[in-house]
Amino acid sequence: MDYRIVDAHAHLWLHQDTEVDGMKIKTMEGGKSLFMGEVRQMLPPFMVDGRNTAEIFLSNMDYAQVSAAVITQEYIDGLQNDYLEQVQQRYPDRFLCCGMVDARKPGCFPHAEELIEKGFKAIKIPAQRLLLSEGRVYLTSDEMMRMFHLMEEKDILLSVDLADGAEQVGEIEEIIAECPRLRIAIGHFGMVTRPQWQEQIKLARHERVRIESGGITWLFNDEFYPFRGAMVAIKEAASLVGMEKLMWGSDYPRTIAAITYRMSYDFIVKSDLMTEEEKILFLGENARSFYRLNNLVELPYIKNMSE
Template identity: 70%
Template sequence: MDFKLDFKIIDAHSHLWLKQDTVVNGLPIYTMENGRSFFMDEVRQMVPPFMIDGKNSAEVFLSNMDYAQVSAAVVTQEYIDGIQNDYLLKVAHKYPDRFFVCGMCEFRRPGYFAQARELIASGFKAIKIPAQRLLLKEGRVYLNCEEMMKMFHYMEEHGIILSIDLADGAIQTGELEEVIKECPNLKVAIGHFAMVTMPDWLEQVKLARYPNVMIESGGITWLFNDEFYPFNGAVKAIKEAADLVGMEKLMWGSDYPRTITAITYKMSYDFVLKSNELSAHEKALFLGKNAEKFYGFKDLVDLPYIKNMSE
């Protein structure tokens, strides 16, 4: 079906890398072949099997985006992919109108404030913290510790966005709320739709009651994978979060490319577009307009609908 949209679609949570080669919690993660990676202690299908070289490149993503009529994407990071700052900076310079990239520091060890300053000086407009990875066996890294707070104040002063994924439920919400109160002008995007399928997920959503805090849905189809398309539970959760904080505080994210091992990229948002549970205005806010305003996207590309051979 050819949807005539009066807004541009923006993906608020995606990933890019050329090669995975890292260690998390003492366990290896590295790219294999046919879209597979060795992931900690087993082989996993990390990307679709037709990506035979394992390269999750900007060009392949752009092809998916163009087909799915997604005008722009926020590229976040996670330690399981390795730190991708060098590649993402090149991507941002090459495709400035299509990608908004987040830098990432080594937050698991002291010294990340200096790294953050270097990333900001190099051109990054956002810093990503995979906070769920900071509950280390050797000692937890708190979001409200001295070095973190120093970094957050610096980010606030320089207009840098904080992109953050939290551990399940309310484990870290108290720490992040202290940061939000201490730095009221720091823009914060909380990922993975507050780990919606886990207990106490609404405690994360409630943080979006603060003016500069948003919730993005990266990974929501992964979290509702057992239910599968058309993800009625995910739509219900979006409505529940909107009732709590308002639809203007919520943004769509795909968690590309991992989620497209199960579904197509377009399916990661069209379950929202085709839902009868949301109004046209709510869909426009969630799928694009909120992210456009929050991240400051300009001159978004207008993408035509390309008819499938199967139609």
């Protein structure tokens, strides 16, 4: 390959110890976690201490020839802002780290101010987690809108995962109308295997909105490699908004409990459903431009012992 690859959706953490909807998530041994009442393989089993560190990811990235990654966050991992601040400072050319506010309760605006002051260039909201049993939190609440106006003013990117289908699409439309200069990256490829997923994709018809495919191999896990259904969905999304609005993401490390990191994009490289120009855009160039990653490293191909 003669092009640079950018992962638009990955995760890092030192340990998990949190609650979501009153259910515990906690790191165990052998890559496992207690996850909402059951034991799940959260990481590949060779990550025995449960530490999903930048250094381990960089080793995977170097091997897979991935030049840079956007580190997003999720409430199921707990807030990782302190660790990600260190990662951003240590590896500025390899990672763009999103800070995360806890939008499930009041106080997101001063928290966002604090994260921006610390140097975060993007803020993540796992909006699918805002449909709480005790009452839904709307992205268009007064405090949230105040935060989005601040982010627009400071040119801070919004990374957001939405609930299935069109549940929160109207809220995003209202945010775009209020804050037209706010850059927005929508994750999980619009929850592509769920009904009405195209409604999320259509949000990228707005100038500053992009769609990233973090988790697409998880969503098409039942069909597994080479994820032909995922390729068909990518082409359908491109027909709706243009390939220049779409970006590859892996959802590392959870997805590589089932496949290798390279496999999370290799199926795209080998597909006959996309042109070489489309692959260049989807796998790296769109993300490089949108996230303003100007110093992408060039990585050599390292042969396996089995080759």
